[in-house]
Amino acid sequence: MPTPAHPAQFSDSKKLAGLDHLRALAIALVLLFHYQLFEHPQWVVPAGRFGWTGVDLFFVLSGYLISSQLFLKMAKGNKISFQDFFIRRFFRIIPAYATVVAIYFCVPYFREWEALPPLWKFLTFTQNIGLDIRNTRTFSHAWSLCIEEQFYLLLPLTLIALVSLKWQERGVVFIAGLFVFGFVARIYCWNHFVVPVSGSDNFLAAWYEWIYYPTWGRLDGLLTGISIAALFQFRPALMMGIARYGNALLLASLVILTGAYCLCFDAHTFAASVFGFPLVSIGYGFLVAAAVSPSCFLYKIRSAVTEKIAAWSFAIYLVHKGLIHMAQLGCAKLGVAVDGNVMFLICMASSVLGALLLHVIVERPFMRLRKKITG
DSSP states (O other): OOOOOOGGGOOTTSOOHHHHHHHHHHHHHHHHHHHTTSSOOTTHHHHHTTGGGHHHHHHHHHHHHHHHHHHHHHHTTOOOOHHHHHHHHHHHHHHHHHHHHHHHHHOGGGOSSSOOOOHHHHHTTOTTTTOOTTTOOTTGGGHHHHHHHHHHHHHHHHHHHHHHTTOGGGHHHHHHHHHHHHHHHHHHHIIIIIGGGTTSTTHHHHHIIIIISSGGGSOHHHHHHHHHHHHHHHOHHHHHHHHTTHHHHHHHHHHHHHHHHHHTSSTTSHHIIIIIHHHHHHHHHHHHHHHTOTTSHHHHOOOHHHHHHHHHHHHHHHHHHHHHHHHHHHHHHTTOOTTSHHHHHHHHHHHHHHHHHHIIIIIHHHHHHHHHHHO
């Protein structure tokens, strides 16, 4: 039996089954959480309470996968080509995203709510800055894509700068500094923008605008993923030793996430806002480390279901709110109870089928085009 390849050495074409399971888990959490915004069965509330952390799992996965590719180039002594990196990210993200943005602006019936932020915020990936959920909550879930695109811009530029200045060894200090910055930023925003409106009708809007959506408040997941990738690539002996205990890493993840669930039961508190976010990211970091460890059962088990859901997860994320909205409007006219389980199943099926359509018509052709361009 051949020895499994080192996790950090996997390319896009050598997907890890364990990460497919996690992508499927992440989008399932997001769907449950967002379904609470619509008419829903009562069981959805307790089941989806922790679903907001699905985005954090996506952040950890992105941080790990994207930085792994760049770190591998650095380890081989190859220069990081920002142009090549940007082209690959462009064809993976922009076509599907632009298609859905166009649908939101051209088809009002698709909008889950009425008011949209200005188009320029979507086109510049700055919609997450100053996002006002009271007045411009439509397609609000694009906030996480804004953070990821900002990450895709800044990470390669930062690594190129560190290599040029021969400061690679200071990377640990840089990552630690950004972790600390996240704490400081959330504490500052809490005290200066959230506390002054505490107890008023503006509290939740202020919390989302200054704590939940901004880039400076949600760096923890990306930094956790980058840290795992750096350990795998630059401290392989240490990480491979740890990777021998994949199931123990999984158990540790469950313990940490249980603690995070308790701490963040009310996500709008000071403790949850300042300490809960990084604790969630660390918990998911252990989960990602487990999933890429050959000793973990998540690594060994392949599933066609999670593989497909993982492949469609980005498309599902883009279209699910609009399709849930339309499914409930249409099926309610046919007599289907909007808060029933049948409606829930219809909405989930609509989200998956709509995402499959977007994947086949837009994502897949542009990925083939990317392959022709980049080789």
